[in-house]
Amino acid sequence: MRLFTHADVATFDPANPTARAILESQGKILAVGSVRELRDLASDTVRVEEIDCRGATIIPGLVDAHLHAGMYADTLADIDLRRVRSEHEAIEAVRAHARTLPEGVWVTGGRWDFNTWDRPEQPDRTLLDEAFPDRPVALWTIDYHTLWCNGAALRAAGIHDDTPSPRGGEIVRDEHGRPTGILREDAATLVERIIPVLPLEVRVDRLRKAQDSWLAEGLTGLHDIDGQATRETWEALRAAGEQRLRVVKYLRLEEFDWAKRTGWRTGRGDDWYVQGGLKLFSDGALGSHTSYMSSPFPHAAGEEPNHGIQIATEDVLRGQIAEALDRGISLAIHAIGDQANHHVLSALAANTERTVRAERSFGRVFRHRIEHAQFIQPADVARFAELGVVASMQPRHCISDLHLLDRLRPDESLAAYAWGDLAAAGATVAFGSDGPVEPANPFAAIYAAMTRADISGDPATTFQPERRISAYAAIEAHSAGAAYAAGLETRTGRISAGMAADFLVLDHDPLRGDGYDGMTGEAASEQALFEHAARVRDTRPLMTVVGGQVAHSR
Ligand SMILES: [Zn+2]
Numbered sequence: 001m002r003l004f005t006h007a008d009v010a011t012f013d014p015a016n017p018t019a020r021a022i023l024e025s026q027g028k029i030l031a032v033g034s035v036r037e038l039r040d041l042a043s044d045t046v047r048v049e050e051i052d053c054r055g056a057t058i059i060p061g062l063v064d065a066h067l068h069a070g071m072y073a074d075t076l077a078d079i080d081l082r083r084v085r086s087e088h089e090a091i092e093a094v095r096a097h098a099r100t101l102p103e104g105v106w107v108t109g110g111r112w113d114f115n116t117w118d119r120p121e122q123p124d125r126t127l128l129d130e131a132f133p134d135r136p137v138a139l140w141t142i143d144y145h146t147l148w149c150n151g152a153a154l155r156a157a158g159i160h161d162d163t164p165s166p167r168g169g170e171i172v173r174d175e176h177g178r179p180t181g182i183l184r185e186d187a188a189t190l191v192e193r194i195i196p197v198l199p200l201e202v203r204v205d206r207l208r209k210a211q212d213s214w215l216a217e218g219l220t221g222l223h224d225i226d227g228q229a230t231r232e233t234w235e236a237l238r239a240a241g242e243q244r245l246r247v248v249k250y251l252r253l254e255e256f257d258w259a260k261r262t263g264w265r266t267g268r269g270d271d272w273y274v275q276g277g278l279k280l281f282s283d284g285a286l287g288s289h290t291s292y293m294s295s296p297f298p299h300a301a302g303e304e305p306n307h308g309i310q311i312a313t314e315d316v317l318r319g320q321i322a323e324a325l326d327r328g329i330s331l332a333i334h335a336i337g338d339q340a341n342h343h344v345l346s347a348l349a350a351n352t353e354r355t356v357r358a359e360r361s362f363g364r365v366f367r368h369r370i371e372h373a374q375f376i377q378p379a380d381v382a383r384f385a386e387l388g389v390v391a392s393m394q395p396r397h398c399i400s401d402l403h404l405l406d407r408l409r410p411d412e413s414l415a416a417y418a419w420g421d422l423a424a425a426g427a428t429v430a431f432g433s434d435g436p437v438e439p440a441n442p443f444a445a446i447y448a449a450m451t452r453a454d455i456s457g458d459p460a461t462t463f464q465p466e467r468r469i470s471a472y473a474a475i476e477a478h479s480a481g482a483a484y485a486a487g488l489e490t491r492t493g494r495i496s497a498g499m500a501a502d503f504l505v506l507d508h509d510p511l512r513g514d515g516y517d518g519m520t521g522e523a524a525s526e527q528a529l530f531e532h533a534a535r536v537r538d539t540r541p542l543m544t545v546v547g548g549q550v551a552h553s554r
Pocket residue numbers: 334371372
């Protein structure tokens with residue numbers, strides 16, 4: 001039993017919003033109240049460890065509703081090209097990195113972003129082939145929707161001049177029909193699936209390190225959107241007794257057959273590890289110009305208008321959703337462009353009755369979610385609430401996309417990164433990072449939702465200030481919202497009796513600032529908002545408590 005005392009507890013439980021102490025037993029919250037009340041309650045028990053929080057603030061543990069855990073862990077060791085400013089610099093960095101790897105192994109990693117290069121143009125394989133004639137190289141864009149490969153990687157994947165582009169993807173070719181090395185969306189999986197998986201002990205080691213960093217940043221749980229390899233890694237970490245935050249594990253379409261064979265189902269598991277749903281893709285991403293939009297991307301005269309890539313049509317999605325539901329599996333569907341979101345909502349709507357039937361026959365709730373939901377047609381905003389579809393959003397995408405929004409100027413009538421509009425319409429919003437596309441730090445995401453301005457805190461960069469939300473709403477989306485997205489809202493996400501004892505002890509109160517009201521988001525001035533939001537952004541928890549255990553402290 002542990003008793004946390006002398007804290008300003010923001011419970012996020014509307015029935016009992018504030019308290020001074022929390023009593024924990026066997027990983028769960030036994031009671032929330034005043035210090036005296038809880039000391040009385042605990043007095044019969046012989047062993048109570050009292051932890052004096054000395055006036056610190058406590059909020060619910062934050063949960064990342066969309067994190068690629070294995071990929072994120074890999075980025076701690078892989079080449080990182082985010083800071084290079086040209087193709088040449090990128091090649092030099094890759095060459096230096098390759099020298100640190102064992103002879104002959106694939107060179108992977110990447111996170112390049114041609115939008116930030118001196119000449120903002122997609123690279124090709126020419127210089128890569130000069131640097132690496134025989135060794136396979138495959139480098140992801142920052143959004144992980146485009147792969148830049150050399151000839152050795154293409155050959156290993158069996159991609160030749162006459163290989164057709166797969167449905168939902170593109171093998172980019174030069175004017176002679178020769179693959180340039182750029183593979184978009186589902187074409188990238190042709191190479192991705194043959195990259196040898198690292199040995200399990202290497203993956204476990206990387207995941208353990210990543211877990212430490214997540215706990216230090218204030219995550220008490222995450223929804224892992226990666227595939228099968230990371231599932232094995234989590235299981236190995238768990239078996240070693242080293243899993244220290246709560247995981248909801250999603251699967252990818254490539255693993256659906258495996259899921260069917262093994263009877264894998266949404267909602268199975270225990271307090272630490274729960275099976276989530278199946279992740280599907282309906283389109284690409286904004287930075288790669290592959291998000292599926294009703295209006296075309298800006299294009300030169302004479303160029304074909306590009307509306308992005310529709311990876312799966314509404315018909316295909318409808319069938320995939322039905323098949324998953326019949327197997328007791330809920331859906332998490334990637335949709336960034338407004339037209340993609342429109343079709344996904346319609347495909348889910350067509351499966352409303354099937355969802356109810358599946359819930360009845362499997363005895364579980366199935367929460368369908370749209371991942372990203374970045375651009376939404378005005379008439380579709382209310383459909384999220386009507387259909388009970390969770391908007392799983394990543395506020396940092398908005399502020400990382402500021403330069404893109406400036407250049408691409410998407411249709412202004414669309415609800416863009418509209419977490420506030422969706423919540424006001426009655427939908428549940430769940431926040432996450434989409435790490436490693438963005439850093440995992442949840443406080444930076446809360447900052448982004450509060451300000452919609454660049455990470456350095458320049459108010460002049462704000463995108464649509466009318467869509468800012470309060471600190472309270474942002475924290476709630478990052479805790480209770482994430483819990484709801486996985487059907488776990490009765491177990492985690494708020495500080496109340498019976499819930500898991502997952503919370504953060506902070507030396508700064510995100511809900512109260514000078515001239516800033518964290519409950520309503522009202523600020524006396526832009527300056528007051530940004531001063532407070534910057535402190536929220538820079539928050540490092542004093543303690544991260546998971547299941548009553550102090551999993552991290554500083
Ligand atoms: Zn995605």
